[in-house]
Amino acid sequence: MAPYESDDSTRAAEDDDRLAGRRKAARYVVPVAVMGVAAATIGLVPALADSGDPDLPKVTAQQLIEKIAESDVQQLSGTVKISTDLGLPDLGGLESGLLSGAVEGRDGSSADPQSKLLELASGTHTLRVAADGPDRGKVSLLDDAAEYSVIHDGKDVWGYDSKSNEVFHTTSDESGHADGGRSKAPREVPATPKDFADEVLKSVDDTTSVTVDGTAHVAGRDAYRLVVKPRQSGTTVGAISIAVDARTGLPLKFTLTPASGGAAVVDAGFTQVDFSRPAASVFDFTPPKGAKVTEGDDLEGTKGDAPKDFGKALPKEHEGPADGPGAPKTIGEGWNTIVVLDGGGEGLPSGASGSTGNSDVDGFLNSLGDQVKGKFGSGTVFSTRLVNALITDDGKVYAGAVTKAALVEAADAAR
The missing domain is CATH 2.50.20.10 (Lipoprotein localisation LolA/LolB/LppX)
Structure with a gap:
């Protein structure tokens, strides 16, 4: 600000x-x-x-x-x-x-x-x-x-x-x-x-x-x-x-x-x-x-x-500094800042960006998000009036108080 x-x-x-x-x-x-x-x-x-x-x-x-x-x-x-x-x-x-x-x-x-x-x-x-x-x-x-x-x-x-x-x-x-x-x-x-x-x-x-x-x-x-x-x-x-x-x-x-x-x-x-x-x-x-x-x-x-033994229960890859592997990252600045998470290659269920073969399920998933494509591949954008989030099919998440176009542009730039 x-x-x-x-x-x-x-x-x-x-x-x-x-x-x-x-x-x-x-x-x-x-x-x-x-x-x-x-x-x-x-x-x-x-x-x-x-x-x-x-x-x-x-x-x-x-x-x-x-x-x-x-x-x-x-x-x-x-x-x-x-x-x-x-x-x-x-x-x-x-x-x-x-x-x-x-x-x-x-x-x-x-x-x-x-x-x-x-x-x-x-x-x-x-x-x-x-x-x-x-x-x-x-x-x-x-x-x-x-x-x-x-x-x-x-x-x-x-x-x-x-x-x-x-x-x-x-x-x-x-x-x-x-x-x-x-x-x-x-x-x-x-x-x-x-x-x-x-x-x-x-x-x-x-x-x-x-x-x-x-x-x-x-x-x-x-x-x-x-x-x-x-x-x-x-x-x-x-x-x-x-x-x-x-x-x-x-x-x-x-x-x-x-x-x-x-x-x-x-x-x-x-x-x-x-x-x-x-x-x-x-x-x-x-x-x-x-x-x-x-x-x-x-x-x-x-x-x-937090659970009493939370630290002991974490796998090795979760140890270390906040900027280590798997940690959330930010791109952009100010109001256009976007948080990026890597879900490890696991995206949404197939029906969220494709088809499950069940028209009722597909209709429900499509009502919650919009399918988008770009240089990054394809994914689904979930929107509110303030915060939007793009979840790509390869498990990455881009979210912020930015437009859908800004999320797609960020995903393309990070490709």
Whole structure:
């Protein structure tokens, strides 16, 4: 992403120098289960905004970025409206299970936040969030007839699913924080506008334009609009808008629109927020009588995110540095970065790029992906409104927030 710009799009050389140290190539997602992982890192139907634009002092994009970085909101409570429109095929609800299974990595309690909060990857949801410092927080996912909560109180992290009356318990050093507005629960699953904004802004470089585009009212608060746009062509990202609280610097709303137009792919925003300290009782939790309680260490020999003997179980070829044989590689830069994986010569089943002889199976596979050919050979492109992935018949995977043509071009160049 890009050097920070003022409203008149001027960029001072000193700004480039100051930003050089912050640039990170951290916007890439390994597409083993592209739809699942991509959906887990993006998300969200527009949050309700008040009418009218407030009259606020002028600020530059650089000043607003610094205000976000310096924001230190320790206490808050509120409601977040979150919705996802990735354009995934309708599998009759099966996609939700696939998303959870792709990232869950362990078998056990329905209250385990490692998979439960991945429900945010599709549809429209309402969250209640609360935080009191870095070690006390709560996120509740509200449903029509049930509620799921992650409560972080000191070293304890609890997950409770009222529908199944199941409880999951672990400690913060094993599963990450669950503190509402300040960190993720579980790790890698954004839940608030700040989570999404942090992921975008930490990788700003000269492939991106960043400007201030007026003001807004969000959840009863005066806010500035920060707009992030790719300078490059070939990306599926159109623009990202971040509403920044004028007083605290906390992102109140995050909206990602695709280059193809239409509804937002990601739109997460507070509909109500209060920066006073929540009552201590908000973070109290005792397993209800009769609830099934699962301890994190009890799940199939796991502790946290990895099996206890994971390192011993890996074959020799998986040892070594991240840039060793079989490791994911990246090509391109900025928004046009593509992750490349080598599947060892194993592509998709024959029906995905040819014919199984079964018209129903062929029709299903063809509905999920488009067959393509090039100098690289042939393969199948699986598309969402944001992330696309090309899986070649010889087992290579090319994925990124780029167009189908860009994937084919990359595969041809790597031939």
